[in-house]
Structure formats: C-alpha cells, structure tokens
Amino acid sequence: MAKTTKKPGSNSGSISAAPDPSGIWGGRFDVGPADIMQEINASIDFDRRLFAQDIAGSKAHAAMLTKTGIISEDDGDAIAKGLDSILGEIEGGQFEFKKALEDIHMNVESRLTELIGDAAGRLHTARSRNDQVATDLRLWVRDALDRLDGDLETLQAALIGRAEEHAATMMPGFTHLQSAQPVTLGHHLLAYVEMLGRDRGRAADCRKRLNESPLGAAALAGTSFPIDRHMTADALGFDQPMANSLDAVSDRDFVLEYLSVASILGVHLSRFAEEIVLWCSVQFAYAHMPDAYSTGSSIMPQKRNPDAAELIRAKAGSLIGALNTLLVVMKGLPLAYGKDMQEDKVPVFAAADTLSLCLAAMTGMVEGMTFDTERMRADAGAGHATATDLADWLVKELNMPFRDAHHVTGTLVKMADAASMGLHQLSLDAMQSVAPGITEAVYDVLKVEDALNSRNSFGGTSPEKVRDAVAEAKKRFLTG
Ligand code: ARG
Numbered sequence: 311m312a313k314t315t316k317k318p319g320s321n322s323g324s325i326s327a328a329p330d331p332s333g334i335w336g337g338r339f340d341v342g343p344a345d346i347m348q349e350i351n352a353s354i355d356f357d358r359r360l361f362a363q364d365i366a367g368s369k370a371h372a373a374m375l376t377k378t379g380i381i382s383e384d385d386g387d388a389i390a391k392g393l394d395s396i397l398g399e400i401e402g403g404q405f406e407f408k409k410a411l412e413d414i415h416m417n418v419e420s421r422l423t424e425l426i427g428d429a430a431g432r433l434h435t436a437r438s439r440n441d442q443v444a445t446d447l448r449l450w451v452r453d454a455l456d457r458l459d460g461d462l463e464t465l466q467a468a469l470i471g472r473a474e475e476h477a478a479t480m481m482p483g484f485t486h487l488q489s490a491q492p493v494t495l496g497h498h499l500l501a502y503v504e505m506l507g508r509d510r511g512r513a514a515d516c517r518k519r520l521n522e523s524p525l526g527a528a529a530l531a532g533t534s535f536p537i538d539r540h541m542t543a544d545a546l547g548f549d550q551p552m553a554n555s556l557d558a559v560s561d562r563d564f565v566l567e568y569l570s571v572a573s574i575l576g577v578h579l580s581r582f583a584e585e586i587v588l589w590c591s592v593q594f595a596y597a598h599m600p601d602a603y604s605t606g607s608s609i610m611p612q613k614r615n616p617d618a619a620e621l622i623r624a625k626a627g628s629l630i631g632a633l634n635t636l637l638v639v640m641k642g643l644p645l646a647y648g649k650d651m652q653e654d655k656v657p658v659f660a661a662a663d664t665l666s667l668c669l670a671a672m673t674g675m676v677e678g679m680t681f682d683t684e685r686m687r688a689d690a691g692a693g694h695a696t697a698t699d700l701a702d703w704l705v706k707e708l709n710m711p712f713r714d715a716h717h718v719t720g721t722l723v724k725m726a727d728a729a730s731m732g733l734h735q736l737s738l739d740a741m742q743s744v745a746p747g748i749t750e751a752v753y754d755v756l757k758v759e760d761a762l763n764s765r766n767s768f769g770g771t772s773p774e775k776v777r778d779a780v781a782e783a784k785k786r787f788l789t790g
Pocket residue numbers: 353357413439440443647649651652653
C-alpha cells in the first residue's frame with residue numbers, strides 16, 4: 311500500500327500510486343497473483359454489498375484523522391468528497407468493480423485514488439483492512455437486524471389482526487398431532503406472535519452487544535498514531551470502541567449471534583409453515599390459500615399446492631446451515647485475523663436475504679389465508695376433545711381425586727368409542743353405571759363452547775382471554 315515518508319499533512323510523498331492489479335501490495339511483490347489465486351482470494355463478488363458501510367467507515371476515519379491532525383484538512387476534505395462521489399457512482403450503477411482489486415475496500419480506495427490522486431493514499435493511515443472489514447460487517451449486520459425487527463413487527467401485526475378476527479373461532483388443539491383439547495384459532499395464532507416477540511428480543515440483544523466499534527484496532531495491535539477511537543465510534547453510531555484490539559479484529563460473535571437469531575426464527579417459521587401445509591390439505595381443510603400464494607400441478611388438474619409454505623419450511627435448513635458454516639469456520643482459529651474470516655459474509659448475506667423473503671411470504675399468506683370455521687368447529691370436538699373437561703367436572707362436582715376422575719373418564723371414552731359415539735351422546739344411565747354421582751349437569755361441560763369458555767386462566771384459550779391477549783400484544787409489539 312501507499313507509504314508516506316514525509317511528515318503528515320503534506321500532499322506528496324507517495325511512493326506508490328493507486329493500488330493496481332499488478333502492484334497492490336507495493337514493493338514486496340514482483341508478479342501478480344495466478345488466475346486461480348485471484349479466483350479463490352477475491353471477495354468483491356459478494357462483499358460489494360458492504361459498500362455503503364465501507365464508505366461510511368472511511369468517512370468517519372478520515373474525519374477523525376483530520377481532527378487529530380494526522381492528515382491535513384485539505385486531504386480530509388478531498389477524501390470525503392471523493393468518497394461521496396464513489397457512493398453516488400455505486401448507487402447509480404456506474405462503478406466498475408474489479409476482481410483484481412480483491413475486495414470492496416481496495417476497490418473503493420483505488421477509485422478514490424483515480425478521483426483525488428495522492429491524498430487517497432492517506433486514508434489508510436492508522437487503519438487496516440482487518441479493523442475496516444470488522445467495522446463494515448458490524449454496521450451491515452446492525453442494519454440487517456433493524457430491517458429484521460421491522461419485518462417481524464409486520465408479520466406480528468398480520469397475526470394479531472387475524473387473531474382478533476378469530477378470537478372465538480374453535481379448532482382442535484393437538485398434542486402428538488392427536489386431538490387434545492379444543493382451542494381458539496386466535497389463541498393458536500397468538501402463540502406465533504409470542505415466538506416472534508422472543509425472536510425480536512434476541513435480535514435486540516444481538517444488536518446491543520455488537521454495537522461497539524472495532525475501528526482503530528488496525529491490523530491487530532492498535533496504532534502508534536494519536537487516533538481518537540471514541541470519535542469514530544460516535545460518528546458511526548456505536549456505543550463505544552471495543553476494548554481489545556486483538557478481539558476487535560478477530561471477533562465474529564456478532565455474526566454467529568445474528569445467524570443464531572436467524573436459525574431459531576427459521577425454526578419458528580418452519581413450524582408455522584408445516585401447520586399451514588396441514589391446514590390446507592383436503593384432509594384437514596381448515597384453511598384455504600389464495601391463488602396468489604398457491605401453485606398447481608402440471609399433471610394433476612385438481613391440485614393446489616402450498617409451495618410458499620413448503621419452501622419456508624425448507625429454508626430453515628439453509629439458515630441453520632449458515633450458522634453451522636460459520637461456527638465451523640471460526641472453530642480453532644488462532645488470534646487475530648485469519649483469511650478464513652472472509653468466508654463469514656456469504657452465509658450472513660444469504661441468511662438475511664432468506665429471512666426477508668420468508669417473512670414477506672409468510673406475511674402475505676397470513677393476510678390472505680381464509681379459514682373454514684364451520685369445518686374447524688366440527689373438528690374441535692372430535693376425538694373426545696372434552697374428556698379433560700369431564701374429568702375436571704368429576705373433581706369439582708363429585709370431589710373425586712383427579713386420578714380416579716381420569717380413570718372414570720377413560721372408561722366412559724372407551725364406552726363411547728365402542729358405541730361409535732361422542733361423550734356427549736352417552737346416556738346419563740350409561741354414565742352413572744360408571745360413576746353413580748354423575749348428574750345431567752355434566753352435559754354442559756361436554757360442549758366445545760363451554761370447554762373453551764371455561765379455560766379462562768391467564769394465558770388460556772377462552773375467547774375472553776384471547777381478546778385480552780390481542781389488546782396486550784398490540785401494546786407490547788406494535789409501534790404503529
Ligand atoms: N476481504 C477481507 C475480508 O473480508 C478483508 C480483510 C483482509 N485482510 C487481510 N489482512 N488480508 O476478510
């Protein structure tokens with residue numbers, strides 16, 4: 311890289327001009343890289359996505375170099391203006407990214423040299439690409455987390471809206487995917503609102519911890535220049551500079567945390583996606599996906615496939631894969647920077663793209679899905695779903711120990727099954743043959759509505775509690 315031999319502030323003294331393909335490493339190298347070396351080494355094809363963060367970091371660094379007198383005001387101004395032009399060029403699609411210049415940092419610096427000449431060579435004073443890339447990526451992940459939070463809130467808003475609409479819609483609740491107890495659709499949808507709320511909490515934790523600046527750690531050991539790391543940290547919206555220069559350049563915990571957030575969220579989305587697939591099947595027939603989110607079959611004319619849900623279910627795999635990729639890359643890496651760490655970007659960019667696509671598709675499905683409430687209601691009582699209510703009634707009204715009540719109810723279920731009936735269809739005589747104290751009043755608790763209304767404990771499924779939970783969820787999660 312350009313080295314200066316004269317005192318700071320002078321605009322001359324470069325011994326090398328722009329970093330160019332044949333000599334980006336200055337005097338040390340006689341020949342450029344082999345084609346295959348360039349191919350494996352270059353990251354510009356993916357790290358160009360860091361351009362805005364790279365330029366912001368460089369502007370903050372240049373302003374600090376000027377303020378501390380490490381470079382002249384004239385050079386600082388020229389650098390800032392040049393960087394602004396480059397930002398415009400990249401945003402306008404006029405910038406030519408060159409593989410020979412390896413990465414986004416060298417591409418920007420090289421163009422800066424073309425635009426402003428020797429002053430460009432002063433930008434890299436007291437800095438290394440190691441602290442530069444760590445800074446860029448922290449800024450990028452921070453932006454990604456902010457976008458993620460917005461996308462999650464949008465999906466939560468859609469779910470809360472549907473939950474409000476279906477606060478009293480009955481459906482079967484399952485354990486082991488077997489009919490368990492009736493629940494309300496609103497309650498079921500709000501379960502996902504809670505999961506997404508925790509995802510947002512994890513994202514916020516990650517953002518808080520990542521928000522420290524590596525800039526000024528230089529290659530690994532800090533610098534002999536009188537830099538002001540607090541100033542650059544402030545300018546870039548970081549809370550403070552990172553405390554240890556070795557850690558600053560070698561830490562990728564923040565990426566791992568982001569990918570962990572993404573993986574857990576991916577798991578949540580895949581669980582919901584799986585339920586949507588089930589609900590949309592002819593066998594369940596609880597939900598109908600609008601045409602806009604369905605696909606047909608090339609051979610079976612009757613088919614409506616919930617492909618978006620299936621793809622979301624699958625994409626959890628690539629999110630978990632991204633986390634695993636980086637965990638394995640980082641495992642056993644000695645301090646400080648290793649080129650291995652360049653491989654952090656591919657999974658993080660892929661995960662961010664996957665998440666925004668999945669969240670948008672899921673929001674669209676949630677907004678567009680319609681529910682067959684009659685069908686769900688009919689199914690809600692199937693499979694003796696009110697058996698627990700019968701057992702509870704025996705405890706409350708006949709003062710039976712729960713274990714005995716469980717046994718009596720089990721016997722009645724067996725009796726009903728043998729007669730191919732629902733529990734509510736058993737005669738009082740039949741019931742009394744098992745537990746003589748049972749009265750006519752028992753039939754009330756065998757109705758799905760009553761079973762639902764009775765589950766009025768905090769966090770329970772009764773329509774009343776679901777309406778309360780909807781109101782609370784709006785306050786807890788929605789800003790609009
Ligand atoms: N492209 C590199 C990366 O993403 C930048 C840092 C390179 N540092 C180095 N010492 N070669 O990690």
